[in-house]
C-alpha cells in the first residue's frame with residue numbers, strides 16, 4: 743500500500759464528511775439511475791466484510807442492514823455522497839452456495855451489462871479477506887472485470903485478524919496475483935473496519951478520482 747499525502751487524506755475526509763444516502767436498489771438494467779459524475783463499486787464474496795467496510799467508510803451503521811434486507815441482496819445498491827457528486831455502488835456478494843446456476847448466470851449478465859455500460863464507473867474495489875487471499879471464486883470476478891476492461895483495485899479486509907508479518911505476505915501475494923492482469927490497479931489497500939485501518943486511505947483514493 744502506498745503512502746498518501748496529508749492533502750489527499752484531507753480531501754478524502756472532506757468527501758465523506760457529509761451525509762451518505764441510500765438512493766435505490768437496481769434489480770435490472772432498465773432501473774439504473776442517470777450516471778453520477780463518479781461511480782465506484784464494491785464487490786466481494788459474501789462475508790468478506792463489505793458491509794462493515796462501507797459502514798466504516800461512510801460513518802453509517804446501517805448499510806449492512808440496507809443491503810442485506812431480503813430482496814436487496816441481489817441488487818446493485820446505490821449510496822450517494824457529497825450531494826450526488828459520488829455514488830458508492832454495493833454489488834451483490836458472490837459465492838452463495840444456495841444460488842442456482844440459472845440465477846448466477848442471470849446475475850452475471852446483469853453485472854456484465856452494468857460494468858460495460860457505465861463510463862463513469864471509474865473503479866471497482868474487489869474485497870478479499872486478508873486471511874484467505876484470492877481464491878478461485880474471486881478469480882472469476884477478476885476475469886470478468888478484465889474482460890469488461892473496468893479498472894479494479896484489490897482491498898484486503900479484516901487485517902486485524904492477522905499478524906504484521908502475515909499482512910506483508912498478503913500484500914506481496916496479492917501483488918503477484920494481479921501483476922499480469924490488464925485491468926488491475928497495481929496498488930492494494932489493506933484495511934480493517936474494526937480498527938479503522940486503511941479507511942482514510944480508501945477515502946483518499948476515491949476523492950482522488952473526482953474531476954479526473
Ligand code: GDP
Nearest residue numbers: 788789790791792793794795900902934935936
Ligand atoms: P459482508 O457479507 O461482506 O457484508 O460482510 P460483513 O460486513 O457482514 O462481515 C462479515 C463478518 O466479518 C461479520 O461477523 C463482521 O463482524 C466481520 N468483520 C467484518 N469486517 C471486519 C474487520 O475489519 N475485522 C474483524 N475482526 N471482523 C470483521
